[in-house]
Amino acid sequence: MRLSTIADGAPLAPLAVALGDPAGIGPEIVAKAWEARNSACLAPFFAVGDPRSIAAVWNGPFQRIASPDETARVFGDALPLIQVEDAGEIIPGEPNMPGARCSLDSLEMAAGLTRSGAAGALVTGPVSKAQLYAIGFSHPGQTEFIAERCGISGANAVMMLAGPTLRTVPVTTHVPLAQVASLISVDLIVAKARATERGLSRNFGIEKPRLAIAGFNPHAGENGALGREEIDFILPAVEILRAEGVDIVGPLAADTMFHQRARATYDAAICLYHDQALIPLKTLHFDEGVNMTLGLPIVRTAPDHGTAFEIAGKNIAEPGAMIAAIRMAGEAAGIRCMA
Numbered sequence: 001m002r003l004s005t006i007a008d009g010a011p012l013a014p015l016a017v018a019l020g021d022p023a024g025i026g027p028e029i030v031a032k033a034w035e036a037r038n039s040a041c042l043a044p045f046f047a048v049g050d051p052r053s054i055a056a057v058w059n060g061p062f063q064r065i066a067s068p069d070e071t072a073r074v075f076g077d078a079l080p081l082i083q084v085e086d087a088g089e090i091i092p093g094e095p096n097m098p099g100a101r102c103s104l105d106s107l108e109m110a111a112g113l114t115r116s117g118a119a120g121a122l123v124t125g126p127v128s129k130a131q132l133y134a135i136g137f138s139h140p141g142q143t144e145f146i147a148e149r150c151g152i153s154g155a156n157a158v159m160m161l162a163g164p165t166l167r168t169v170p171v172t173t174h175v176p177l178a179q180v181a182s183l184i185s186v187d188l189i190v191a192k193a194r195a196t197e198r199g200l201s202r203n204f205g206i207e208k209p210r211l212a213i214a215g216f217n218p219h220a221g222e223n224g225a226l227g228r229e230e231i232d233f234i235l236p237a238v239e240i241l242r243a244e245g246v247d248i249v250g251p252l253a254a255d256t257m258f259h260q261r262a263r264a265t266y267d268a269a270i271c272l273y274h275d276q277a278l279i280p281l282k283t284l285h286f287d288e289g290v291n292m293t294l295g296l297p298i299v300r301t302a303p304d305h306g307t308a309f310e311i312a313g314k315n316i317a318e319p320g321a322m323i324a325a326i327r328m329a330g331e332a333a334g335i336r337c338m339a
Contacts, residue, residue, distance in 0.1 A: 012043060012337065013120035014071035014080075015329050016110040019049030020125025021103045023095040024307030025317035030125060031058040032319035033326055034079040040323045043330030045123070046071045046080035048110040050102050052090050054081070057313050068118045084109060092313025100131035107142060111149050114298045120337075121299035121329035122146070125322070126307045140174060142302070143293050150296050158195040158294040160268065161277060161304055162328065163285025166258065167268040168277035169196045169294075180273045184216065184229060189237035189270070196268050197246055199294030203332040204267075212257060212266035213238060213250035214276055220251045229272075258284075278304075287320035290328050299332045301325040 017033075020026030030047050031054055033040070046068055047054070054062055061078035065071065074080040084106045088098025107124060114122040124142050139145040144154035161168045171192050172183050193211055200209035213234060214220075217227035224231050234251040241248050249266070256262065257269060258280040271277035281289050282304070289304035303321030311317055 012330070012333055013118060014068050014075070015043055015045035015121045015123055015326060015333070016068065016113050016119035017045050017047050017123040017326065018106045018110040018125050019047055019053060019103070020106075020127050021095055021131065021307050022050050022053035022090050022099045023092055023312060024126055024128065024309055025312050026125030026127075026307070026322075027053040028057040028312070028315070028317045029303070029319040029322040030054075031060055031062070031079060032317075033323045035060060036319065036323055037075070040327060042323065042326050043120070043333075044071050044075040045326055045330075046075075046082060046119075048082045048113075049084050049106040049125075050086065050090065051081055051083055054079070056090050056092055057315070068113060082109065082113075093309045093311075095128055095131050095307070095309060097131070097135055100128065100135045100137075103127045104132060104135070104137060107145065108149070111146050111298075114300075115150060121301070121333040123322075123325050123329050124300065124302040126303065126305060128307050128309075143291075143300075146293065146298075146300055147296060150298060152296055156191070156195070156295050158192055158199065160196065160199060160292045160294050161281040162290045162292055163281055163288055163324075165260075166263055166281055166284055167200075168271050168281050169268055170271050170274050170277035172273050174274060177273060177275075181216070181229060184233050184272060186233050186237045186240070189213070189233060190240050193237070193241050193246060193248060193270055194244075195295045196270060199292075200267055202336060203292065203294070203299065205335045206267055208247060209268065210266045211241075211246065211248040211268055211270055212252055212262075213248060213270040214254040214257060214272060215251035216272045218253075218255075220253045234272075287318050288324040289321055290325045292328065292332070299329050299336065301329040301332075 063078040147157035216229035221230035
């Protein structure tokens with residue numbers, strides 16, 4: 001379904017797509033997404049970045065625009081692009097400092113256009129954290145940067161990974177596994193679950209979201225025999241959430257909650273750490289996984305993969321996850337407008 005208009009028939013604002021690192025696969029997969037715009041039923045979008053990064057990997061038509069409101073006029077015949085200068089020398093697969101600065105400037109501009117309402121949603125291409133850190137980027141990732149620009153604490157921005165048959169939310173993200181147990185708390189679990197429930201309603205139109213929470217230990221702790229995290233943190237959090245009217249079950253044994261029949265019983269799985277959430281998602285939907293940030297005043301999605309410098313410029317990057325991210329952003333923006 002393509003949600004390109006809101007309830008009163010007015011068109012949605014076009015989506016802003018930041019190209020990411022110009023030496024990565026972002027420019028290629030955004031261009032391929034534009035090629036698939038009709039078959040994939042994508043809402044109109046414009047790219048933000050250095051046009052040379054697209055020209056280096058794609059022979060298709062693109063056209064520079066000065067503002068998002070030119071997108072509709074251009075989109076049928078060419079990929080609209082708002083130019084960000086300058087990425088220095090662009091060689092696919094060979095990242096550099098000017099390219100990192102360009103990716104950050106592109107992200108800043110695309111986020112600003114979305115916050116202002118000139119763009120209907122934000123889609124972010126893959127960036128290199130190592131390159132960004134090298135130019136002084138002080139945020140853990142794009143999610144926290146966007147949250148700050150939206151006036152939201154990074155702690156209140158929730159990462160959801162979504163595919164056609166599974167959505168997962170990690171309670172902790174990019175931290176060493178050895179630290180996870182010390183970071184888990186009742187308050188953290190409750191906050192992530194609340195944001196997930198709201199996000200499912202606001203972005204997916206699910207009236208009464210069903211949540212399932214994974215156990216931390218094997219077999220969900222076996223009543224304390226294999227660990228007490230379920231007893232000390234997860235069960236108290238579940239009780240609080242149920243008292244608030246949240247439809248949540250668990251803790252469930254993580255090794256039995258991701259098969260087909262189990263997935264049909266919930267709308268999102270709350271997981272305790274990064275790999276618990278991402279391994280099943282990427283196993284099931286590697287080429288179409290989407291990272292959606294919940295808890296923001298704007299819609300933000302991203303393909304659930306990195307820059308893939310090793311294949312950049314070889315015309316072999318699969319655009320499925322970028323196409324899915326653009327589609328999900330457009331659908332969520334339409335649902336928000338109709339709420």
